[in-house]
Amino acid sequence: DIQMTQSPSSLSASPGDRVTITCRASQSISNYLNWYQQKAGQAPKLLIYASSSLQSGVPSRFSGDGFGTDFTLSISSLQPEDFATYYCQQSRYTPITFGQGTRLEIK
Amino acid sequence: EVQLVESGGGLVQPGGSLRLSCAASGFSFSTYWMTWVRQAPGKGLEWVANIDQGGSGTYYVDSVKGRFTISRDNAKNSLCLQMNSLRAEDTALYYCARRVVRGGDDEFDTWGQGTFVTVSS
Secondary structure, eight states, rough: OOEEEEEOEEEEEETTOOOOEEESSSOOOTTTTEEEEOTTTTTOEEEEEEEEEEEOOOTTTTEEEEEETTTEEESSSOOOGGSSEEEEEEEESSOEEEEEOEEEEEO | OEEEEEEEEEEEEETEEEEEEEEEEEEOOSSEEEEEEEEOSSSSSSEEEOOOTTTTTTTEOOGTTEEEEEETTTTTEEEEEEEOOOOOGEEEEEEEEEEESSSSSSEEEOOOOOOEEEEEE
């Protein structure tokens, strides 16, 4: 199985900050990497697919990058509504696997 | 509006069975792969099973193989997950999600709100 490792596991930041979350795959997954945002008590929401494509309706302050084994999710200027947990997910191989999540908290 | 609504969760004893359903609306259900993803209390997301558009191709995480069965009824726009021989570690919020599969990408673009399954005596 492909192991997905996110770092950091938690992150404190202030509104207006730029933050970057990293996701590493245990072997190459090409660009089959997606990012989801989950707020407390809500279902996950797709933010980025195919490593760098912005899902329709998602603000442009979110961006993704990477290929192979190393990927990043960046938020250019944090808004209050961005404080949530973020998950990466690989879809190149079955079983589909998720990272353990990165909890983004208000400093 | 694209919508997925899960139902069927509840409390079941270890070794018991439960059938989850997911009602889809607002899109051409028969043209999409569908999936179940679960989340144990306070934990991360775990993919459980996928099914292709026609229902003939099904895939499972190893921990549920032989116990869970994913199926669909395209005439009723409905997805199901039959769960047998349930264990305490199956306790989780179960989400159904629409899977978009294209040439260069593959993602879960729409999620339901989930239905909770508790396995306990």
